[in-house]
Amino acid sequence: MCLYVITTLTGCSDDESGTAPIHNPLANPADGPPAGNPGASYVIPNAATPEDVSSPDHKVGNGTPESCTGQVVVDAIAKGGKIVFDCGSEPITITLPETAKIFNDANDEVVIDGGGLVTLSGGGVRRILYMNTCDQDLHWTTSHCQDQDHPRLTVQNITFADGNSVADTEYSGGGAIWARGGRLKIVNCRFFNNICASTGPDVGGGAIRVFDQFQDQPVYVVNSTFGGAEGYGNSGSNGGAISSIGISWTIINSLFSHNTAVGNGGNPAEAGTPGGGSGGAIYNDGNQMTLSIFGSLIEQNEVNAYGAAIFFVTNNHTGNIVIDESTIRNNKGGSWYPVYPDISMHSDTDISVSNSEIID
Template sequence: MTATAKVHNTSSTVVLDGGGRVTLSGAGRRRILYMNTCDEELTWTTSHCNDQETPRLTVQNLVFAEGNSTGETVEGGGGGAIFARGGRLKVVSSRFTGNRCDGTGPDLGGAAIRALDQSGDRPVYVVNSTFTGGRCSNGAALSSIQVSWTVLNSVFSGNSAVGRGANPARGGTPGGGSGGAIYVDGNDFTLSLDGTIVKDNKAREGGGAIFFVSNDRSGTLKIRRSTLARNPSAGFETAGLPGVFYLGRGTPSTSGSTLK
């Protein structure tokens, strides 16, 4: 990619299908794909841009490689491969490898995907996809604020949250370092994993696999038919949940799964 591809807000349905033959590369220099219903440069089409129903963006059968959003400041940055605010995002049968975002920051993340404000608070779907070699302050694969996720039959491996100081940042630190694979924050949202493998990811602070914080403790985490293994948390994690730091409603729901 010689420039970041941008989805204009006048679009209704956008499907990017690589047919299993296309790799989009940011060459380690730029973000690959950007959608933001609150960005007036992409045409502001409603007075409620944060809950706009469209565009509905689907990416499928693609490889996203070496995207890099380091230095991007719009909406707080993040999203080395894909940044999506508003509308709807779905990811199907795609591979994300070697993506990057800023290495410090208490609430910045998503080396592969950063998502904000999905329409109707419906979840981002990630299906049959793979995330490897991501590196970011937090959430070295997926990161969001106040967004739900449904992750099905996917693999997260070898991703690293490299920030330092957690969130809120400890005194004298820049903050970050949580959610080796997944970092989610907000109030009432859900994260559901089904048939998914999360292995060999790491966090410099909390949640080598998953960092989940529901500020008002209304959010829920569900893990079904999944394996979480060898996801070290160098700083902290929740007792009895290897690789996971969880603050939400009750305890996470786990069934047919292995956490070790």
Template sequence: MKKTALNYFKTVGYCFVILVSIACSKDNAEEGIEVHNPLENPQDGPPAGNPNGNSPIPVGAGTESVTNPDVVIGNGTPESCTCDAVVAAVAQGGKITFNCGPNPVTIVMDRPARVFNNANPDVVIDGGGLVTLSGGGTTRILYMNTCDPDLVWTTDHCQNQDHPRVTVQNITFADGHNMDTGSSGGGAAIWARGGRLKVVNCRFFNNRCVGTGPDVGGGAIRAFSQYNSLPIYVVNTTFGGGSIYGNSGSNGGAISSIGTSWTIINSLFSYNKAIGNGGNPAQSGTPGGGSGGAIYNDGNEMTLTILGSLIEQNEVNAYGSSIFFVSNNHTGDIRIDNSTIRNNIGGSWYPVYPSISMHDDTPIVVTNSTIQ
């Protein structure tokens, strides 16, 4: 399955030369912020996943079946695959596939697709290796939040409920944009709280969130409160992969979370940047941020497991050029196996391994891996 998905993205990324871009007609570009130029052709980007990753995929971490989909976006033509159709499909939930024609297609969003908590408890968005959802440099792409009343409260314990269970697979997220500085800031491609999130065979290119602040970030993904503290699976997925494809934010150039565990398998993180400065809490005279070039984990009980992955050429201004991992009550732990972490740039406070910032007493187990 891994080789098939990887080769599929190579095929659609490099063999086809025709790209159709469908844009919703709304210009909500903001003033006074870093200019965000969307990629001309995201499908030309690197393939999904670490090409040398060969760690096994546990049960439950792979792709979901989309046989007999509940919603098919498009009628076989690129023009039929619109952002309005994506928004409506995600609101309905269930198994979602695309029929936009045989060639790669980029659907430019003018607003996030939102997951409603009282719709289908399972949401699977499968791009078939041909679809890019683009924020166009103006908007976040996908939003799920079990504690947002606008998405309907369905339990009295919204911070810990087992649904919606959202899987994104075989799809690219590009040019997401979010400059919010409050509690819902960060996560320019995906913002997720509650239920479960899983990411398989995906690519995240050139997503950007707010660039300063001590407790905001996740250029691509920002996450909280997964059900029963179960991990988010990220499998065979690329964040960045080239100098023009990297994601950025104040903290966690690729991913950022609070109190959330991650299991990352056969994935690639490169050229992502944590662009804030001053750390957390912010040093006097600074706006704060700048930690976790690829990955930013903060909170209490949480785990970070990295298997078969490559983390390189990520950059910070403060701490943790590859990984920033701070468990406030000193209960978290890190496991790294069959992986390579190298040539990450900047930062300080590396008590045990280069480019990894963590407390001295954080348990970390490294096997069959290179960290330099």
């Protein structure tokens, strides 16, 4: 067993104007593991806090579970704006009849707030949510589609379950959410049993797959859970939970467990293999990017190739990793750990670890 306990003190590395930990309505749910890393209290940057939905643009439902159909959800999301749910006082699972799509010209701001009671389901047969600023079918708004500031999508206080993007070969990966362009923020969310393609050298994100963000700003993941217990994990060829190309992530007070990267052969694929199997929880590939993990727990994820917890490769050796007040432990499989167990990266990758525990 290799145990690394690092206690070097550092300042707030992401936003000095942060706030105290935010209210999490999914902290003690009755329908599955809670959202977030229990007991974590890392300071939340202002940019990563929930959006105000006190004056919503659209309300799904009229107070009864029967009024909250999947088609109503799909139609509301297509209109954009701030979307809330009124489906009664008990947890509800809404299975979508088709993938909900974010249209690029509907509204610059799109907020989907489940109020801590709503689960959106792909029914095990389809992806749940799709945003792509470079997809002309979603109303192409600029020739600089890979670097535009909208739509700015926030999903908060909601669960995504049983998403499946295996059949989507054009925009592969992201069983629950596939996002490109604009901005993406995830606050107080849970991701259970989402899957994407099981093989391939550069496909992944059982729960989430992300490309291009406006001005290379990070994707925030706050107080959220990917898996959380046996039987709830997400799965894909690479990045059992999340996968991206050229994207920075800031992950705060979150939990990744029981996710699996089930491909084999790595990237590029070894001869005679289909490729994949890297990044049990997180698969981060590209060039200049930062993976920041604060107040989070990554445990009991599994791979066949590299990076039992994290796979992080910057092709031009310019990216960096920052880990503070976090624990990485008891992840399974993989190899190529030049500095820390469970983290596959180039030996010259700039990595800063403080107040954290990394256990093989």
